[in-house]
Amino acid sequence: MQPLDGMDPRQVGPYTLVGRLGAGGMGAVYLGRSAGGRAVAVKVVRPELAEDTEFRQRFRQEVAAARRVSGAFTAAVVDADTEAALPWMATAFVPGLSLRQVVERHGPLPVATVRTLAAGLAEALGEVHRAGLIHRDLKPGNVLLALDGPHVIDFGISRAADAGGLTTTGSVIGSAPYMSPEQALGEPLAPAGDVFSLGSTLAYAALGRNLFGEGAGAAVLFRIVNTEPDLGELPAELRPLVTACLAKTPAHRPTPRQLVAHVAQSGHPTDPDGWLPPAVATEVRAVRAVLTAPPAPPPMPPPAPSDAPIDQPPPARRIGRRTLLGLGGAVLAAGGAGTAFALINRDRGVSSDKHAAPPVRPSADVPEAVPLWQNREVTLPCVQLLSLDGAVVGITPRKIWAVGGDGKPKWTLDDTTVAVTFAIDAAQPQPVAAFDGHRIQLAGTGGMAGMGGTGVGSRITAVLLAIDPADGKSDGKVALDQPEAVSANRLAGIRGGTAYVLGLGQGRHQGGSNVWAIDLAGRRTAWFHGEESLLLEGVLLAGGDQVLVSSADRLKALDGSGNVAWQAGLQSFGIAAGGGWFLTPDNKGAVTALDPATGKPAWSAPGIATPRLHGSAFAHGPDDNLLHCLWTDTDGGFSVGALDLKSGTPRWKTPLPPDGPGTGTGRFGADLLYADDTLYRIGPDAVIWALDPDTGKARWKYSGYQGTDAATLTWTAGAGRLCVAAGSPSILTALPAKMS
Incomplete structure (x- = not known):
């Protein structure tokens, strides 16, 4: 999401705009909030179009038509003003990622996810067609993937099926790779055209590329009209479904209702609560945690006098699953923890x-x-680098490798060997491992190895894996014993023989986070804490028994039994510890030292x-x-x-x-x-x-x-050198600590 600039409005109707989600030929789409805190996506028409009488009339028709659409997998119109100086329309907002974003970042989706996608999109098109509309621009960019299922969004060029104007013969409007043959030829459109676009969209989700190729729009349209697509690379389970949608003759294509029935008859689609691959679900949860959070609390007050009572902030407002997942649909042109970081820092x-x-x-x-050496053959990018006894250990989602002090390979460990995926996403460097003095301890996800990180057909578990740094062999793993644990994705650190692990799962509520304290000697869980919000970080204080964890807008200190010792409403990123304090930087550039026993501020440095x-x-x-x-x-x-x-x-x-x-x-x-x-x-x-x-x-x-991009670099230092890794260009570089 982009920050507002001087050209953007700050208020539209009753909604305060907090950022720009995207822009197109008609205008811009903003994230807005009502006075009561409701999140909406607000489409505002461009000034030059607002002065066009014919366009205003079309926009009125557009809003009226969109109000007729309802359903679990479409975006509902909640408000509009077609007579304003700048006409606008607000739809309910659901935090999620577009299908195009997801495929570009994570590659093709697994079969089970695509089948659920097919059922959800077909149901959405059924609602659109029942309202007498044709979407006309169904494509990966207009499909939003949320935790509760797919959502069809942006009816910007849809028109009533019996209306004139843009649905007349000779008009070619839409996105070339996803048009139907009749749309490419400018012929009158029918609802079956959306079904063809659905087939192309499902093929993109399963293959990771446009089915009819790239290049100039005219060349793509020629292939759509005159050639049969090569579906040989499609998984066999999806081929009949996609083939039926891509029939050249509109009458030969199935209806949306028939598509839903086909998916149901061939095996029920994945449970929507767990339909997304873990890496994608992680990003969606991060987006949800920030964009659905209540407004930021006021800044922390200055330190109280020593005899003042301790201020214990009230518990975080609980947001029910039904509230979170029932907000509708909108475009979100940003993703994952990166979005959380940008929003937290927007006022820095x-x-x-x-x-x-x-x-x-x-x-x-x-x-x-001058580099001591460079290695271009190790697997990159890394989520983390470790420096151990002169060796450098790199951790990627599917492989862990070690090179010696001379840069030459020592050993590798593949995920299939231990049935553990070592990290959820290489695009998000973060600490997933630490050295306990004898073994590398790694927080990973079991049941995903060898399946591209999808976990299809296998139970997903959170694990702590021990690795011998001398030869890379597994030295056992601890299953983190909590029902519905989806993954372990961060190691807060190791202290006194205990490893502190953060992960995803049910927590106390659907979509929350888990915290485990693992006794390394006994290979067992010492304590567990379930959290309803997404935890971004955890940090340990030397010499104590507490762990501080942070979400998008709250800090919580957990005691030696995993219970909440205190909490504070504070936006913080980059929490740390030192000098006997927990250290919390806020979004204004001030770092505050908190007493670990009480959470009471001791001092603040701006x-x-x-x-x-x-x-x-x-x-x-x-x-x-x-x-x-x-x-x-x-x-x-x-x-x-x-x-x-x-x-x-x-x-x-x-x-x-x-x-x-x-x-x-x-x-x-x-x-x-x-x-x-x-x-x-x-x-x-x-x-x-x-x-x-x-x-x-x-x-x-x-x-x-x-x-x-500096955010993609990972590094480690020790033994008189600094090692830096990048994914593009793919290279590991060793630099001397001091130059002679």
Whole structure:
């Protein structure tokens, strides 16, 4: 979702607009909220079209027709004003991802998911046709995948079947790869045209590509009209269904009702509550957690006097499953934790002293590091890199590998060997493993190996896998014993022989998160905590027994038995611990130290940069009471420094050389790492910097990844070197900690 700019309205009718979801030829679509907090998708007509009398009349007809459509898998119109200066229409909003987004990010969908998709879309088309409409533009971009099933959205060019105007002979409107032959020829349309588009859309979902090829629209339309598609690569279970939809003669195609019956007769579709592959469901849950969250609570008050009573915030508002999943449909042109990060950081400020003079930045002309070695043969991208006894271990969803200090391969472990998928999504780097002093402990998902991460036909379980770092062999796994646990997807850390694991599953409510404390010696669950919201992070405090977990708008501290010790309503990203405190950066650039026993704030330091996506805002050196971090300056650049954790005051602060322009999500915030008496930083332009940890002065830089999205880089340091991995270009690079 894009932030609003100066050209965007802030209020439409009774709805406050909070971001732009997308734009097209007719206008833009925004995420709006009513005064009561209801989320809607608001389509606002472009100013030049609003002045066109004929267009206004068509828009009135459009709204009237759309109001006639209802059903579980279509978007319901909840409000409209066709006479406003800028006409608008609001539909109920459901957080989800478009089919095109999902396939581009995760590849073809499994057969069971496609069959459920077919049934849901056919049911939606049945509702559209019963209302006397033809959609005319059914395609992957207009199909929204939500937790409760698929939704057909955007009736922007649909028209009543008996109306004139755009349905007349000679009009060719729609998206070329998904048009029917009669639509491509400009002939009068009937509901059967939508069924042909449905067949092409299902083929895309199963194959990951347009069935009639790429290229100029005219060439694609020629193939649709004159050639038979090659369905040989389609799974056999789907071929009859898709073939029937793609009949050249409209009368030979099945009706939507017949399609629903066909899916039911060939085996009931997947339960909608679990119809999406785990990686896709993870992203949808992350989107849901942020976009359906209540408005952000007010900023945390300043520290109370020592004799003031402890403020225990009220419990988080419970949002029922029926409320969450019954909101309708809308386009969401963003996904996953990246969306959560962008929304949490959309108001991130700069330096707390707005009147301070811009800092004088040192030159970026420092020595360029020469790699010790590079490896282009390991499997990349990685969700995590570990540095262990001179070796580098890389973790990908399907494979774990190790290379020695010389960059040469040592061992590999495939997911099929242990029947565990090691990570849900390589596009989301995050800590899934840690070293306990003897073994690598990895939070993974059982029942998915060898099936492309789909889990079709096998029970999905959450597991903690032990791996011998010397040879990569499995040393046992612990099944995380909680019914309906979908996966383990994050390792908060290991402390005192206990591993703290975050995962997805029922929690206390459908779609929530789980937290396990695993006794490594006894290979058993010490305690379990179920959470109704999606947990983004977890962090441990040395010397204590608590774990702090964060969702999109709330922090919770769990005690040594897994019970909630305290909670606070606070948007936070990049939580950390040090100096005896839990540390929570907020969306205004302030980091607050919280007493781990009470949650009471001790001090707050302003102007500190929040982390880049999947990055770290802080780096601990050898002194636990000193924290390296970045400050955001008035010119938009950064200063690096050390924060005294006893008082929250800076020990020192040094402006950094200017950064180049960033790309993608990597342009946000900080990423710091400390090892071998060196402070490392990834800039928003993906340039790697080695800094003196006592002064912040740059020792060297490495520009070999410049131009890459910095959010996709993973790194680790130790044994006198820094190792950085990227997926595109696919390369692992080792850099010296200090240049001679």
